[in-house]
Amino acid sequence: MSTIKFDTVEDTTTKRGALTLEGLQEENDFYRGKGGISEENRAYGFKPAFYDMESGTVYDSKFANGHEAPMHVLDGLPNDVVASRLSDGKVTAVRPGIISGFVQRGHFYTREQAALATAQMRDRTQMLSNPQQHNQLLAAWEKFLVDEEYPGDFIRPVVGDSWRRCYESQTDPELQYAPLLSDSDQLEHRRVIQADLLKAAHPILQRASQVLFRTDSLILLADAEGLILDVKADEGVLSQARDINLVQGGVWDEKTAGTNAVGTALAAAEPVQLYGAEHFCAGIKHWTCSADVIRDPHDGKVLGAVDLSGLTDTYQSNALDFAIMAARLIESNLAKDYFHSRQQVIEATRTMFLGWKTEGLLAFDRRGRLVRANQQAHPTLKLLGADLVLSPQCRLPALDLELPLSKANMPVWLEKQLTLPIELHHNIVGTLVVLSAQH
Template sequence: MPYREIARAWEAFHRDGITSPVVRPAVLASWQRSREHAIAADRSAAPLLTEAELFRRRRQNTRLLAAARPAMEEARNLLADAHSMLILADPAGTILETEGDARAVDTGQEVKLQRGGLWCEAEIGTNAIGTALACGRPVQIHATEHFCAPVQRWTCAAAPVRHPLEATVIGAVDISGSTDTFNPQNLAHAVALAHQIEAVLGRRLEMEHEQVLRHFLSKRSLWLSEEIIAFGRSGTLIYSTDRALKEVARRSDRFMQDGRLVALRDTHPQDWATRVAALLPGASVEIVQEDGEEIGGVLVLHAPRRMRTTATETPRESETVSFDAIIGDSPVMREAREKARRMAESGLPILLEGETGVGKEVFARAIHGVRLPAGPFVPLNCGGLPRELIASELFGYEKGAFTGADAAGKQGKVEAANGGLLCLDEIGEMPLELQSYLLRVLEDGVVYRVGGHAGRRVDLRLVSMTNRDLSGEVAAGRFRKDLFYRIAALRLRIPPLREREGDVLLLLDHFGALAAARAKLPPPRFTQAAREALAAYGWPGNVRELRNMVDMLVAMKRGEGEVDMVDLPPEVREEPARTIGVGDLKAVEEAAIRSAVDACGGNLSRAARRLGIARSTLYMRLAALEGKAS
């Protein structure tokens, strides 16, 4: 570089505004911007933030600081005797961290090249940090290329750090030292460090997205009739279906743009629910946290029937399921299907028994679809509501029945199921004091709303579901005997997946094809080792656990290569490959439960999600195991 000529060009520019071709275009453009900012050529140092403001900006950039920590620690050794230092700045040019040769760090304080210094062009003119941020490209500024004379004792090379997904500039890394330390390789080094930080951020985002996705998959069974979108920080889209995206666009043309939830981009997670309620009526948000920090969320677009609140509106009829659509060729499954078909034709109340995740609701919907016209299918999870809300949900209420009641009153599930089928899931969780009211409705065919005196006649079929031993609950006095005999005129046990020999691979291919079709990806291909491991696994969460695992694999693999052992969840990889017999089913279940609880550090909520079962079910199983041990 003709530095003497650049020095003369600098003087001519400041004195007469003359530009010279010896000055690089990027530097000359920066000089002109600096003049527009009214920067004085003799400005001695950059402004310095207060400690409180620096603390605030460091808090805003904790993820950038964490991602840069390995590079900063490496610079401590590499630059220790190089009279240079490594600098990390935020997108506003605030120096967040410095590391390197102690002499360079001390000298930098003379011009406030230190933590808290503001090195954007608008504050100190042309410099590597500010110019790299202004033009969005790596740049090296040496000696008299700096706009302010007191800074010309320095040579600096900086590169912007970009968000790994959005490509927006989120900071800069800079290598600075005295002019005699000039090294043209410093710019390449700065670029490499910027890429290193971006890679760390990218891996962190992938882990967060996987966490959000796992949360979404663990809750998907609660939102079977809703469209759902999983998103990360700043509204980054992680998973969605075309139908969900179209529904968002239908409800609000301002909520999503260019494949991201722009309405949440600059909104604090605490305000996500308010923002969603304002722009997407009938939608809700469930925030996902990791170590107490919000990393994303799940946007639930509730179906119209769940938004209806007045007594004059009725639920939309649900899609029916045929018995032939229930996947499974094992002898126990064929027998269960045939029994269910005969029971459905009888019209008598049916109790479906089986572990969580075996597919009891699928059987209930198939029973519903046997008779045509089928009428509405109305499900209610008796264990998914607070005790004080079950009565109003099940029987409805009149206006003014209680504080917060809808002014027009509300139809309950029993009324909504008139002419169709009422499906009561987790019937064993129903409070004892409400069981007598349900029995009276079933006996008389008349329902009385909470706070009301007028009876409404209903004609419905009933399917109840439980993962408990209700006869044992009756013996323990926790469930009414007369109600038990009323709802269990016919009883059908749905076999767990571990008893359905050969069905695992059928379901694996079925769910894989469905998940791939939703994501517009090729169906997943499994290695022989992976298929054998999946077939041998005990599946304590049953079909639901298998479906969630397949969805996760499709989302994470994205059609890239075969699914091998390394891709499978650890509980599948670690289980011994052996044939499960009926005699040791309880031992397998006990081992799976204890392994999940240990793996989650005793956190029963996480263990239940890992097993794919309800938390109440896990409590019951653990109580049984403790009783056995004593």
């Protein structure tokens, strides 16, 4: 699967405040080949559109005559969002807060989010293990531990790269089992932090455990640090898994437990299948595992991994497909919750945004993700010296209501701003920030 690096995006048009024709071309050039332009994601049901950060309204991309456009054009946007036109009426710029993206099934995706959703599978031949090479792999591993060399004709790149990382981090190749997080309070704390991920994964793991009944396989969910949060399997399989701490609380990041599907998938940020001898640590070489990472639909951040594991005699090439499918289903559940959360904030803040005319307003959902920003917010944030890109992918961890409040997470500019709870049907669904530079 191609890896999209969201943190390298140079969103210059958004930082300038106004989307222009030149800005659209720059975005197209940047996202070409990554799934973030119309010609590359149309087959997946994505239609070019624009999101208004002030109102939360989504506008389909249209030509000036009102007909649907197959690419991003500014001419069909309503007059109240247009900033400038040529003498012939062609729109050259729109006001700050208009974001280009796509609509799929009624939900707006930024270009980054669409790129993530349409990322294609890479060459499958390099993703699958070959059980027939078990003895050669063992010999190669022993040679690697002596002089860091091995025959390069059958060691897959994902395995060789991982072995080198393990060697450089001085991971113990004779390790017999992964460490176990023995502090139950700390484990519960990590599970609370990942409540959204656990909720999204629960029905998938539950269903998978029924499918895997009596297959001598288990399915597990790990967080981004490789800590196993949940495991589903028959008691017989769990009994064997306990021997290597492949259970809840087991720590399976690559530096700690060596080359393994969970840790290596997280390190490489892509699907990984490993068979027996391909593992780096001796005690794990009688297991086979397949894993894929789970990404946040909001910003593409890796949240964790889902893994299908069993003893080597249970090897099935389609186990990787199973893990990939499970990861996509979990991401789908996360996306449903994300879009529902966004809609709740839009609905709950309609009167707020009508009532405040002179102050800058920012509306965040419960997880600190920006949903709305009025026009006054742009100049006020500039006066405050806040380096904040106002787009649907903006996030402030300090406003995450699911996490303990930490002064360390609070941006300096935010400390003196008025924050109010956003309520809908007697439930708090987010936070409203009322901006003022007069402090």
